[in-house]
Amino acid sequence: MMDTNKKYLITGGTGFLGKTLVKKLINEGHQVRVVARDEAKLVYLKEDFPSIEIVSGDISNKYTVMKAMNGINGIFHLAAFKYVDLAETESINCVKSNIIGSLNILEESINRDDIDFIIATSTDKAAKIAGVYGASKFLMEKMFEDYQSSKQNIKYRIVRYGNVLYSTGSVLYKWKNLLKQNKPVIVTDLNCTRFYWSVDEAIDLIFECLNNADSPIPYVPKMKSILLSDLLKAMSIKYLPENGTLKIKEIGLRKGENLHENLSKGHKNSYESEKYTIKEITSFI
Numbered sequence: 001m002m003d004t005n006k007k008y009l010i011t012g013g014t015g016f017l018g019k020t021l022v023k024k025l026i027n028e029g030h031q032v033r034v035v036a037r038d039e040a041k042l043v044y045l046k047e048d049f050p051s052i053e054i055v056s057g058d059i060s061n062k063y064t065v066m067k068a069m070n071g072i073n074g075i076f077h078l079a080a081f082k083y084v085d086l087a088e089t090e091s092i093n094c095v096k097s098n099i100i101g102s103l104n105i106l107e108e109s110i111n112r113d114d115i116d117f118i119i120a121t122s123t124d125k126a127a128k129i130a131g132v133y134g135a136s137k138f139l140m141e142k143m144f145e146d147y148q149s150s151k152q153n154i155k156y157r158i159v160r161y162g163n164v165l166y167s168t169g170s171v172l173y174k175w176k177n178l179l180k181q182n183k184p185v186i187v188t189d190l191n192c193t194r195f196y197w198s199v200d201e202a203i204d205l206i207f208e209c210l211n212n213a214d215s216p217i218p219y220v221p222k223m224k225s226i227l228l229s230d231l232l233k234a235m236s237i238k239y240l241p242e243n244g245t246l247k248i249k250e251i252g253l254r255k256g257e258n259l260h261e262n263l264s265k266g267h268k269n270s271y272e273s274e275k276y277t278i279k280e281i282t283s284f285i
Contacts, residue, residue, distance in 0.1 A: 007032070186249050
């Protein structure tokens with residue numbers, strides 16, 4: 001599927017997952033183009049990887065998408081509005097990125113005969129919808145299914161998973177800093193469970209989906225989950241000062257959040273799934 005003579009586009013390539021994917025593709029000798037909204041981040045990325053091509057713009061703009069897709073043979077669609085609680089108050093921006101931006105890419109693909117695949121990352125929030133973010137990602141998934149039926153020579157694929165450790169906006173950064181300063185840690189609900197894995201596992205799943213999935217139906221991995229109270233215990237063991245005292249401020253679930261998450265109807269939810277032990281969590285945080 002992947003060919004060093006072909007060129008690949010990464011939307012959202014300046015993000016946490018995107019930068020890791022850029023590095024992997026460049027190290028494997030692939031030609032890479034990145035489209036993103038933040039010009040400064042694009043410039044910094046170009047400094048780190050001089051061989052990449054960069055396009056500055058928002059994928060909700062059709063011209064940006066058309067320009068970014070010129071001469072492209074495969075697309076890794078990672079760009080997204082991903083903050084669950086913010087999506088509840090910024091629904092238009094969430095829709096522009098996750099739905100309109102995705103639709104622009106899909107529509108432009110109809111006009112192209114040189115694209116082999118478009119693979120997008122989705123979320124467990126699309127399996128059990130509790131808010132705007134999950135709904136937007138679910139609609140993106142359905143659009144991929146629709147376009148596959150009309151364009152058979154392109155592989156439209158979706159990979160769906162949970163939380164990536166230390167991704168942008170991750171609670172792990174906030175908790176780590178608060179614990180080191182022996183300040184109260186803000187928690188939504190200690191009984192929450194979430195699916196977690198590393199950025200390398202997330203990247204590997206993208207290629208596993210690309211190589212093995214035979215339809216645009218979301219490709220779902222088997223993931224272990226974490227109880228938030230166990231995550232906090234593990235982080236306090238690792239980062240709380242020797243004479244510090246763990247202080248917790250529990251604020252309750254935010255809009256758009258579930259107590260437990262699902263990856264799909266056929267899988268156990270994050271409460272029922274196998275969980276990481278506190279010892280295991282301590283080893284990778």
